Amino acid sequence: MIKVKRLRHVSFASRSVEAQLDYYRSIIGLAVIGRDDRRVILGTESDELTLVLEHGSASRLTAIACEVAPGLDLSDLQKSLASLHITSEIRSDTAPGIPKTLVFNDPDGLQIELFSSWDFCKPVEPIRGLAVAKLGHVALYTPDPERTAKFFGDVLGFRVSDRIEENFVFLRCGVEHHAMNFARGAEARIHHLAFELRDASHMHQACDLLGRNKFQILWGPVRHGPGHNVAVYHHNPDGYLIELYYSMDLMLDEELGYFEPRPWHHDRPQRPKTWVGLPRDVWGVGPAKEASEFSPTMRGVK
Numbered sequence: 001m002i003k004v005k006r007l008r009h010v011s012f013a014s015r016s017v018e019a020q021l022d023y024y025r026s027i028i029g030l031a032v033i034g035r036d037d038r039r040v041i042l043g044t045e046s047d048e049l050t051l052v053l054e055h056g057s058a059s060r061l062t063a064i065a066c067e068v069a070p071g072l073d074l075s076d077l078q079k080s081l082a083s084l085h086i087t088s089e090i091r092s093d094t095a096p097g098i099p100k101t102l103v104f105n106d107p108d109g110l111q112i113e114l115f116s117s118w119d120f121c122k123p124v125e126p127i128r129g130l131a132v133a134k135l136g137h138v139a140l141y142t143p144d145p146e147r148t149a150k151f152f153g154d155v156l157g158f159r160v161s162d163r164i165e166e167n168f169v170f171l172r173c174g175v176e177h178h179a180m181n182f183a184r185g186a187e188a189r190i191h192h193l194a195f196e197l198r199d200a201s202h203m204h205q206a207c208d209l210l211g212r213n214k215f216q217i218l219w220g221p222v223r224h225g226p227g228h229n230v231a232v233y234h235h236n237p238d239g240y241l242i243e244l245y246y247s248m249d250l251m252l253d254e255e256l257g258y259f260e261p262r263p264w265h266h267d268r269p270q271r272p273k274t275w276v277g278l279p280r281d282v283w284g285v286g287p288a289k290e291a292s293e294f295s296p297t298m299r300g301v302k
């Protein structure tokens with residue numbers, strides 16, 4: 001089994017790359033690392049590649065890139081995938097600073113990219129906006145959350161952190177409660193993208209910046225149940241739900257099997273479980289009706 005260590009960056013196709021670019025620069029606080037006719041590549045203030053925006057005829061998530069342990073030979077990982085009847089290829093053109101990438105598809109057809117060696121990529125312009133800490137997690141709709149979660153577990157080494165009834169699965173690949181989430185939906189597409197903030201003052205700054213720029217806050221600030229992150233949600237110019245959060249649960253020791261104790265936990269200790277019924281959130285009111293991602297059947301999903 002391959003062990004993914006970190007979620008690293010995502011790629012989107014967009015019909016309006018320039019509008020997306022303005023949003024990610026002025027609100028989220030990423031900055032351009034490089035660009036060509038086909039795409040624009042953005043990074044964080046920590047010089048980590050975070051987002052690839054490609055020109056496309058439709059707006060959609062096209063790939064998720066994850067890091068595996070340094071020194072791993074991608075051709076060995078390719079053999080490991082082949083033994084599971086998963087076809088893959090090794091490419092050298094996926095992103096700057098990443099010499100080789102192992103590329104394959106998940107069961108829903110989403111492109112997964114794995115790499116073991118990379119360089120920091122310094123932005124070529126000043127950071128503006130919120131200067132988020134990093135890309136935190138990606139939530140996807142999938143017709144069968146358990147099947148997709150099993151693929152990420154069996155093939156990529158993700159562990160289940162929590163479930164919400166039969167509708168949502170949270171997976172971790174490091175110490176943070178979730179790097180990937182799978183929500184039940186008719187078709188495979190993005191549910192939301194989450195960026196990490198530093199702390200409560202950064203959250204306050206985020207709410208002020210969203211308000212000043214007429215981005216409606218659709219949910220939050222709220223402290224969730226699963227993951228216990230403090231989160232706020234809005235739609236970006238392509239209509240995707242974006243979450244900004246801080247203070248997520250950490251499982252520092254897998255053998256202990258519980259999340260670092262926090263006073264807001266309901267369970268002592270807080271172990272992975274299936275959350276049933278409402279309320280799940282520790283505090284905060286429910287989502288606005290404009291957030292269709294949180295329709296009554298999906299309410300509480302995050």
Ligand SMILES: [Fe+2]
Binds near residue numbers: 137139243
């Ligand atoms: Fe989330």
